[in-house]
Amino acid sequence: MRPQEASRVKEIQLSAIRVAAQLAEDLAKQGQKVIDLSRGQPDFDTPLNIKEAAKRALDAGKVHYVNNFGIIELRQALARKVSRENGFAVKPEEIMVTVGAVEALAVALMAFVDPGDEVLIVEPSWVNYPSIVRLCGGVPVYVSLAANDGFSLLPERVRQKISSRTKAVMYTSPNNPTGTVLPLPVLKELAEISKAQNLMVLADEVYEKIVYDGFQHISMAALPGMKERTITVNAFSKTYSMTGWRLGYLAADQSLMPSLIRVHQNLVTSANSIAQWAALEAVTGPQQCVTEMVAEFTQRRNFLIQAFADLSPLRLTLPEGAFYGFVDVRGLNMTSMEAVEFFIKKARVAVVAGDAFGPSGSGYIRFSFASSMANLEEAVEKMRQAINARG
Ligand code: PLP
Numbered sequence: 001m002r003p004q005e006a007s008r009v010k011e012i013q014l015s016a017i018r019v020a021a022q023l024a025e026d027l028a029k030q031g032q033k034v035i036d037l038s039r040g041q042p043d044f045d046t047p048l049n050i051k052e053a054a055k056r057a058l059d060a061g062k063v064h065y066v067n068n069f070g071i072i073e074l075r076q077a078l079a080r081k082v083s084r085e086n087g088f089a090v091k092p093e094e095i096m097v098t099v100g101a102v103e104a105l106a107v108a109l110m111a112f113v114d115p116g117d118e119v120l121i122v123e124p125s126w127v128n129y130p131s132i133v134r135l136c137g138g139v140p141v142y143v144s145l146a147a148n149d150g151f152s153l154l155p156e157r158v159r160q161k162i163s164s165r166t167k168a169v170m171y172t173s174p175n176n177p178t179g180t181v182l183p184l185p186v187l188k189e190l191a192e193i194s195k196a197q198n199l200m201v202l203a204d205e206v207y208e209k210i211v212y213d214g215f216q217h218i219s220m221a222a223l224p225g226m227k228e229r230t231i232t233v234n235a236f237s238k239t240y241s242m243t244g245w246r247l248g249y250l251a252a253d254q255s256l257m258p259s260l261i262r263v264h265q266n267l268v269t270s271a272n273s274i275a276q277w278a279a280l281e282a283v284t285g286p287q288q289c290v291t292e293m294v295a296e297f298t299q300r301r302n303f304l305i306q307a308f309a310d311l312s313p314l315r316l317t318l319p320e321g322a323f324y325g326f327v328d329v330r331g332l333n334m335t336s337m338e339a340v341e342f343f344i345k346k347a348r349v350a351v352v353a354g355d356a357f358g359p360s361g362s363g364y365i366r367f368s369f370a371s372s373m374a375n376l377e378e379a380v381e382k383m384r385q386a387i388n389a390r391g
Contacts, residue, residue, distance in 0.1 A: 012131045016356030020340065024350035035379045036350045037367035040176060040324070042241040044296075046278075047289040050240060053281030057274045066273045068265040069257075070097025070249070074280045081283050082251050086205075086232070087222030090251050096260055097271045097279075101206045101235035101248040102128065105170070107267065108202055108231045108250065109136035111259040113167050120161055122153060122171035123358025124178055124326070126204070129170060138167070144360040151178040151317060151326070151360075155189035162197055169194065170202035174211060174321025177357045177366040181215045181320040191223045201230040206248075209239045209290050211321040212298055221251065228253040231260075236275075239290055240282045245275040297323050300369045300376055307380045311387070323370045326354065330363040332387070339365050346386035349379045 020038035027034045069075060075092040083089045098104040105128075113119060115137040121129045123142045130140035143161050145151040158169065169190070173182040182190075194201050203220040211217050221230040235248030248271075252260060264270075301319050308316035313331025329339040336353035343349045343365070354364025369376055 008135055008137070011134055015127045017127060017352050020344075020350050020352045023344055027344070027348070032348060034344070034348045034350055035371070035375050035382070037369070037371055037375075037379060038350045038352050039370070040368050041243040041370060042238060042293060042323070043370045043372065044241040044293055046240060046242050046245070047282075047285075049285050050242070050278045050282045053285075054274050054278035057277035062273050062277055064273065066270050066276065068261055068270050069093075070095065070271060071273070071276045071280070074276050074283070077280055077283045078249055078251070082232070086208075086219040086251075088219060088227050088251075090227075091254065094251055094254050094257065096250050096252070096257065096264060097276055098248045098250060098264065099268050099271050100237060100246045101204065101233050102132070103264070103268065103271075104231075104233040104235075104248050104250040105129075105202060105204065106132050106136060107260055107263045108200075108233070108252075109133060109138060109168070110263045110267075111256075112200055113138040116165060117167035118163060118165045119167060120158065120169040120199075121358070122158075122169070122175075124151070124175070124354065124361040124364075125170075125358055126172060126176050127356050133170075139165070141166070142358055143169075144358070145175075145178065145180070147360045147364075151175070151180045153182055153186050153190070155186065155193060158190060158193055162193075162199075166197065166199060168200040168202060170204065172204040172207070174207040174215075174217065176207065176322050177324045177352075177354065177361065177364075178317055178326045179319030179322045179324050180317070181211060181217060184216075184218055187218055187220055188223060191220065191226050194229060195225055199229070201226065202233060203230055204233045206233070206235045206238050207322040208234065210294055210297055210323060212301055212319065215320040217321065228255065231256065236279050236282055240279075241293065242275075242279075242282070245272070245278065247271055247275045247279050297369065300373055303373065303376065304369060304380070307377075311380065311384055314383075314387070317364075319369075323368060325367045325369060326361070327365050327367070328363060329354075329365055332390075336362060336365055343383060343386065346389065347379070347382035349382055 315328040354361030
């Protein structure tokens with residue numbers, strides 16, 4: 001007899017993004033050229049100075065366990081970065097270095113969510129959110145962004161979803177997949193709700209540096225009275241093109257750290273030591289690489305806004321941040337999944353179904369513009385041809 005799967009795993013799926021990427025890989029293996037716009041990771045190499053720092057750490061024998069919270073040099077640098085850039089003062093003891101942003105989210109939920117506690121998820125959201133909440137024993141409860149209103153967050157909708165079991169609210173800004181950025185008045189209202197209802201806030205800020213056109217990223221923990229109830233989650237993954245290094249961090253009030261560290265220490269001991277020395281170079285070294293990457297994303301985004309203006313009946317949500325195009329495909333009279341199949345079969349372009357990110361992504365597809373301009377130009381042209389060939 002096979003071992004029985006644990007009940008906490010039963011409702012959990014493999015990410016729909018992996019499924020789309022697999023579809024693209026299968027076609028590529030059959031010799032078909034596919035433009036894969038399904039993956040959410042920068043298409044740049046990790047900057048050289050960061051890689052060199054990793055090599056130096058290896059050569060210097062930094063190969064052993066490190067402090068559970070992370071190496072002090074990195075926590076000091078991150079405390080300075082957060083205090084300087086994110087508008088709330090933190091000490092090195094209020095930083096914990098994690099295995100990507102994903103571990104920071106999981107640790108926060110495991111540390112503070114009891115079985116049956118409800119966690120509000122602002123959706124569409126990163127596909128893993130409901131699964132992580134479930135794995136940590138919580139009950140995911142969606143709060144839908146207003147699709148007809150540019151995917152803005154209506155605080156009234158948050159209030160409506162609060163019950164006596166609501167423990168926390170989690171959101172991403174800039175958002176994956178919609179690319180929208182929560183403005184200050186909305187954050188302020190969310191802060192007031194959280195304080196009035198004694199909610200913890202998980203602010204996922206992994207796309208903080210990737211904002212366009214004067215849109216501004218604001219950290220929830222910077223708002224009055226919010227630092228003590230907010231866990232700010234961030235990573236090196238997107239900002240420095242380090243997805244494979246698996247390094248993230250969280251910033252939280254010192255009063256929360258004893259709970260967080262007990263989970264983190266028992267789960268992973270500490271994050272990878274070599275990656276931490278590389279990350280130290282990332283935060284303390286020149287930031288030109290970030291500026292250049294954002295400039296490149298800006299160019300692609302501007303091209304796409306123009307291209308989609310001419311790609312009826314598709315409608316692109318204006319990307320205010322991150323590197324995703326969230327496209328309304330209802331004009332094609334297709335569901336999200338039908339559109340995914342249509343574009344892979346007829347245009348050889350791999351995208352992800354919008355409803356994988358939550359119910360209000362229904363009728364949308366997401367593509368990533370973390371791909372070369374040449375690929376994006378070709379993808380748009382092939383999508384145009386496929387749509388025109390439908391007649
Ligand atoms: N949070 C969001 C909103 C993401 O989009 C992603 C990855 O796509 C992550 C977290 C995971 O980040 P990491 O690779 O650092 O674990």
